[in-house]
Amino acid sequence: MSATPRTKAAPVPTLGIPTPPPLPEDVEALLRRLRLPHVRRHAPEVVATAKAQRWEPVEVLRALFTEESAGRERSALATRRATAGFPTGKTFQAWSPEASSIPAPTQQALRTLEWVHRRENLVVCGPSGTGKTFLLEALGQHAVEQGLRVAWFTLEDLGVLLRRHRADDTVTKAIARVLRADLVVVDDIGLLPVSQDAAEGLYRLVDAAYEKRSVAISSNLHPAAFDELMPKTLATATVDRLLHHAHIAQTSGKSVRLSQALAGDGVTPLGGTR
Ligand SMILES: Nc1ncnc2c1ncn2[C@@H]1O[C@H](COP(=O)(O)OP(=O)(O)O)[C@@H](O)[C@H]1O
């Protein structure tokens, strides 16, 4: 009779078979041609175990396809993460909700990502060091883990994108490619002088994403003051579209960076323990 159905994908028990015999060459070749890398990797073990434990044939199929499915999900996640281009790799695992000045219910609501599914925008604004970038990155990482696509930009990146594509008139196409992502983040608006290209890039992005995709931005200024950063007509048109369906999360207080630095938590002590 069959072994009890396995609920977890790995590891396959090998019953003391040290190295299971390799697959016949023609089977290997077929699995390569059909692009089933995870089946190919696990099949020798699964086949050996199935033989030793007299599995029902359907158990073999289940074990192999479970491996393929899990393996594909893992690599799709890795690809989504790499494509997003996150700045640091930090996630909610390192986030302390109580260190943020954003009310806990707001943090909780943002973490559900329902706003992304509703194609609403998010504006995080407040002084430097209050966790704006961290929040956007943690939300972005969470979105990627949930199967969503994210694209991370700084305002400067948008300027570069625009310059590169203006030469051959492919800006619209380039923006459309960016908007394959479900959530587009533009981090750090307002810290550096905004170039004409970057301002135009932001406008083009926000305009093309309007009611189609979520845009999340961080800034040390409230968007109502963006006309201090860029030409007034461009700022008005951008902010109008950005804020129509937007959640505003205001961060305040002292810089978490500065508090950590002053507490001596910003560095590992040199030469010994504290
Ligand atoms: N809620 C939080 N939990 C843990 N660390 C935080 C939190 N908010 C900010 N930090 C830390 O403070 C520093 C500054 O945060 P950052 O997101 O770069 O701020 P901002 O983008 O507002 O300038 C980072 O090292 C970040 O990890």
Ligand SMILES: [Mg+2]
């Ligand atoms: Mg920042």
